Amino acid sequence: MSADDFPLIGAAAARAREAARVLRTLPTETKDAALVAMAEALLERADEVLAANAADVEAAAADGTPESVLDRLRLTPARVSGVADALRQLVALPDPVGDVVRGSTLANGLQLRQVRVPLGVVGIVYEARPNVTVDAAGLCLKSGNAALLRGSASAHRTNTALVAVLTEAAEKAGLPAGSVALLPADRASVGELLNARGLVDVVIPRGGASLIQRVVTESRVPVIETGVGNCHVYVDASADPAMAEAIVLNSKTHRVSVCNSAETLLVHRDVAFLPRLLTALAEAGVTLHGDDAARAAHDGVLPATDEDWATEYLSLDMAVRVVDDLPGALDHISRWGSGHSEAIVADSARAIADFTAGVDAAAVLVNASTRFTDGGEFGFGAEIGISTQKLHARGPLGLPELTSTTYVVTGSGHTR
Amino acid sequence: MSADDFPLIGAAAARAREAARVLRTLPTETKDAALVAMAEALLERADEVLAANAADVEAAAADGTPESVLDRLRLTPARVSGVADALRQLVALPDPVGDVVRGSTLANGLQLRQVRVPLGVVGIVYEARPNVTVDAAGLCLKSGNAALLRGSASAHRTNTALVAVLTEAAEKAGLPAGSVALLPADRASVGELLNARGLVDVVIPRGGASLIQRVVTESRVPVIETGVGNCHVYVDASADPAMAEAIVLNSKTHRVSVCNSAETLLVHRDVAFLPRLLTALAEAGVTLHGDDAARAAHDGVLPATDEDWATEYLSLDMAVRVVDDLPGALDHISRWGSGHSEAIVADSARAIADFTAGVDAAAVLVNASTRFTDGGEFGFGAEIGISTQKLHARGPLGLPELTSTTYVVTGSGHTR
Numbered sequence: 001m002s003a004d005d006f007p008l009i010g011a012a013a014a015r016a017r018e019a020a021r022v023l024r025t026l027p028t029e030t031k032d033a034a035l036v037a038m039a040e041a042l043l044e045r046a047d048e049v050l051a052a053n054a055a056d057v058e059a060a061a062a063d064g065t066p067e068s069v070l071d072r073l074r075l076t077p078a079r080v081s082g083v084a085d086a087l088r089q090l091v092a093l094p095d096p097v098g099d100v101v102r103g104s105t106l107a108n109g110l111q112l113r114q115v116r117v118p119l120g121v122v123g124i125v126y127e128a129r130p131n132v133t134v135d136a137a138g139l140c141l142k143s144g145n146a147a148l149l150r151g152s153a154s155a156h157r158t159n160t161a162l163v164a165v166l167t168e169a170a171e172k173a174g175l176p177a178g179s180v181a182l183l184p185a186d187r188a189s190v191g192e193l194l195n196a197r198g199l200v201d202v203v204i205p206r207g208g209a210s211l212i213q214r215v216v217t218e219s220r221v222p223v224i225e226t227g228v229g230n231c232h233v234y235v236d237a238s239a240d241p242a243m244a245e246a247i248v249l250n251s252k253t254h255r256v257s258v259c260n261s262a263e264t265l266l267v268h269r270d271v272a273f274l275p276r277l278l279t280a281l282a283e284a285g286v287t288l289h290g291d292d293a294a295r296a297a298h299d300g301v302l303p304a305t306d307e308d309w310a311t312e313y314l315s316l317d318m319a320v321r322v323v324d325d326l327p328g329a330l331d332h333i334s335r336w337g338s339g340h341s342e343a344i345v346a347d348s349a350r351a352i353a354d355f356t357a358g359v360d361a362a363a364v365l366v367n368a369s370t371r372f373t374d375g376g377e378f379g380f381g382a383e384i385g386i387s388t389q390k391l392h393a394r395g396p397l398g399l400p401e402l403t404s405t406t407y408v409v410t411g412s413g414h415t416r
Numbered sequence: 417m418s419a420d421d422f423p424l425i426g427a428a429a430a431r432a433r434e435a436a437r438v439l440r441t442l443p444t445e446t447k448d449a450a451l452v453a454m455a456e457a458l459l460e461r462a463d464e465v466l467a468a469n470a471a472d473v474e475a476a477a478a479d480g481t482p483e484s485v486l487d488r489l490r491l492t493p494a495r496v497s498g499v500a501d502a503l504r505q506l507v508a509l510p511d512p513v514g515d516v517v518r519g520s521t522l523a524n525g526l527q528l529r530q531v532r533v534p535l536g537v538v539g540i541v542y543e544a545r546p547n548v549t550v551d552a553a554g555l556c557l558k559s560g561n562a563a564l565l566r567g568s569a570s571a572h573r574t575n576t577a578l579v580a581v582l583t584e585a586a587e588k589a590g591l592p593a594g595s596v597a598l599l600p601a602d603r604a605s606v607g608e609l610l611n612a613r614g615l616v617d618v619v620i621p622r623g624g625a626s627l628i629q630r631v632v633t634e635s636r637v638p639v640i641e642t643g644v645g646n647c648h649v650y651v652d653a654s655a656d657p658a659m660a661e662a663i664v665l666n667s668k669t670h671r672v673s674v675c676n677s678a679e680t681l682l683v684h685r686d687v688a689f690l691p692r693l694l695t696a697l698a699e700a701g702v703t704l705h706g707d708d709a710a711r712a713a714h715d716g717v718l719p720a721t722d723e724d725w726a727t728e729y730l731s732l733d734m735a736v737r738v739v740d741d742l743p744g745a746l747d748h749i750s751r752w753g754s755g756h757s758e759a760i761v762a763d764s765a766r767a768i769a770d771f772t773a774g775v776d777a778a779a780v781l782v783n784a785s786t787r788f789t790d791g792g793e794f795g796f797g798a799e800i801g802i803s804t805q806k807l808h809a810r811g812p813l814g815l816p817e818l819t820s821t822t823y824v825v826t827g828s829g830h831t832r
Binding site: 025223369 | 437440441520522523526528530533535536613617618632633636638639640656658659662663665666670750772773774775776777778779780781782783784785787788789793794795805806807808810811820821822823824825826827828829830831832
């Protein structure tokens with residue numbers, strides 16, 4: 001496949017490929033200077049961006065877009081300033097490129113070093129939030145990658161303005177042309193991106209379950225899967241009641257629309273404080289969907305079906321199931337979990353060890369809220385998403401996860 | 417998708433999934449005991465395996481299979497003993513499962529550990545060599561993974577006998593049933609494997625370019641791409657003549673049928689010893705395919721076309737191109753290379769630095785033969801292949817590359 005096979009994205013991908021050859025060799029200070037210049041340009045030219053955004057919001061509102069989606073789409077001077085700050089914060093993070101991951105001198109004297117290098121050309125497919133345009137461009141550039149950004153049609157005027165500001169500043173600061181490009185918002189441009197093997201090194205979807213599903217099943221380009229979180233909190237028989245209540249409430253209600261919030265509560269049948277726990281959830285406004293035992297423990301619990309176990313509610317709903325023992329909780333998580341974040345509240349070291357060993361997920365949280373699975377909370381700085389796949393990177397994706405490695409083998413005429 | 421959607425492989429995949437839940441928690445000593453038992457059983461029951469193999473070889477010979485392929489298919493008592501030894505050697509390698517890759521205590525007191533865990537269910541698709549059956553099973557088990565093996569139809573009797581011996585010994589030693597399974601050799605079983613998202617965690621092809629191409633373009637299951645090596649040796653103007661000759665000859669002729677042998681020689685136009693270099697290659701039996709400058713430097717060089725630059729010969733053929741400068745070599749490699757192994761012979765530190773920074777490949781070899789890109793040479797012990805992709809693992813795939821990670825986050829009632 002060559003660039004000519006992709007009418008919508010081929011030219012941008014070919015320029016990005018050329019840009020990537022330069023980006024991989026740029027020193028950190030050049031990349032950092034560009035990030036600062038991009039942040040300054042966003043503030044200086046905020047009016048352009050806000051005007052474009054107002055047109056997007058107006059058009060979306062005229063189409064009857066619900067207010068919650070309009071809010072995600074909307075930029076304000078404070079939000080523009082926020083994304084500019086995020087670019088500046090990238091300057092403070094260490095550049096992963098050039099890190100020596102492993103090194104040794106072999107018995108024959110060959111010097112072996114495994115060195116981090118950029119991935120190359122990274123495609124990001126995302127939905128309405130225009131802040132992703134800036135975040136993704138910044139993360140890719142800091143890690144030496146070229147970025148092909150495919151945002152939603154509803155934000156296309158905003159994204160066009162943002163990318164114009166960013167690319168002009170970046171090029172003036174010494175980055176190669178084509179380092180960041182916005183792809184057409186046509187539906188077909190996603191299809192091209194997913195087939196552009198050899199032109200694009202990796203595609204990362206950021207958005208809802210249906211977008212992610214399309215990308216992971218259709219793509220011939222390697223994908224880093226992010227985001228779907230059907231997360232559980234298991235309350236063991238050994239759990240402290242107050243700790244269990246605090247962690248369950250926090251996991252469910254701290255912010256309901258995010259992938260690391262909890263969707264299902266699993267409770268050991270010997271937990272005597274189940275009625276109090278369900279009352280606390282109900283008082284916090286949570287609609288409960290439970291099995292027979294949960295419904296017997298609290299009035300007003302709706303009957304749960306398999307669909308409840310399978311659903312990432314992203315709302316103030318929670319499924320509740322009483323399990324016979326810890327293996328029962330592990331079986332439930334193995335069947336229904338999405339491999340994102342699974343929490344246990346327990347005081348038994350054996351229960352904690354069995355849960356930690358038995359759960360297959362990006363993160364296992366012991367006596368802590370599921371909400372801690374987050375690049376910022378983990379101290380990684382910015383993140384481009386949370387990977388729920390097993391290859392390459394699992395969990396929060398920081399700058400090192402946007403790199404590959406090369407083995408550099410240095411000899412003095414070595415032959416076999 | 418569930419196991420019922422896959423008539424040829426679904427039942428084995430479902431058993432492998434169950435086995436993987438047990439395998440991930442087994443201590444190293446149990447896995448090592450199973451590897452020893454498998455090695456012993458192979459020696460004890462070598463006659464069964466050799467009889468099955470004789471039937472495969474006879475059938476293949478009757479079909480007119482060329483001797484080189486028959487040789488790959490053929491087992492001898494010495495070869496059986498060799499694969500048994502390979503299993504024993506795995507015992508000596510460290511178990512990657514449980515390794516703490518990264519760990520810290522966060523400001524809020526949360527303890528963060530990133531721990532290696534098995535991938536789960538690994539599918540291997542491979543061609544005629546029956547030793548892959550044993551190697552792949554051993555590598556997967558040592559790293560706590562269940563293995564679904566899809567070998568070629570021509571080796572199916574041999575593979576069936578091998579897997580019967582291996583699984584019986586493994587189960588007797590305490591591994592769960594279903595840990596290793598041989599899939600039907602039908603063409604359709606590969607298609608099922610490549611679509612078994614959720615049942616299979618990763619597919620690794622081991623074989624020729626067409627097999628790899630089918631797997632990487634068709635698979636909906638994440639793939640680790642291995643093997644195609646269109647490798648170059650670049651001889652810089654600063655190269656020592658004797659060193660250049662030794663490295664070029666070794667890279668090309670040490671073993672021609674493997675992915676880390678060199679296919680194209682790139683020579684700086686100021687290299688005065690080009691005629692002597694080409695004479696040495698011709699005297700070693702290499703058929704040369706060159707551009708005009710190469711043809712002018714040596715008699716009998718065939719004219720090279722783009723197809724020569726693109727071809728992984730895997731034979732005593734070599735393409736030769738004279739380049740104006742080091743950027744010319746980088747451009748050629750960027751256009752035609754497969755991202756496997758690229759070597760430079762040079763004495764100039766600047767040339768070495770520019771080459772190392774500018775080449776995007778799994779391995780860059782400085783004053784050393786391309787033949788060193790190898791798990792054994794790198795000191796990793798056994799390898800399941802050499803990855804030429806950028807995600808997850810690049811270069812020789814040892815045991816750590818057959819794992820994923822989980823973040824284990826331990827608090828004492830932490831909430832956000």
